Amino acid sequence: IKKENLSHEIASSPAEAVKNSDLVLISTPLSSFESVINSIRDNLKSGAILTDTCSVKKGVSKIFKNMNLKSSICIPGHPVAGTENSGPKSGNIDLFQNRWTILTPDKNINEQDIKKVSKFWESMGSKVKIMTAENHDKILSFTSHLPHAIAYNIVQTSMANDDKTKDEIIRYSAGGLRDFTRI
16 A cells, blocks of 8 residues: 555554544454454544444444444444455545445434444445345345355356366356356
């Protein structure tokens, strides 16, 4: 990030990065989510809002509850946007434009705090929908996770051949197989 001049400031640690922050966006895989929160929890200012980008919400909600972050406000979120590319050079200024961001706040979260997170995502062009974590996970299991599982299996099956057959599969594949490999 420093080499590519993508930030005005670079913190030396996650704990330093969140000091005095009103909004903290955690964008990590669910497998490292809890350890990231543990690394910042002592540096969160009172009233800080935590949100995320994980694609499963029941797991995030459970971690937030188990962490017992009494002085912070936790509003799980999922921007339903992205491409097959990753890394800073794959950034796109229009990535969230007219795409959905789903927020799954608990019932006890103040409406004003939900509006703050909504405005954050809307400022990048996203449309915001509020729903339960259970409903989010059910919907996304069909619209995102199931297609990924199917694509993975098709690609693995196609490539589980001898080298000659693999070469022919690649050579004669049309857009369909390529679209699956993109997913």
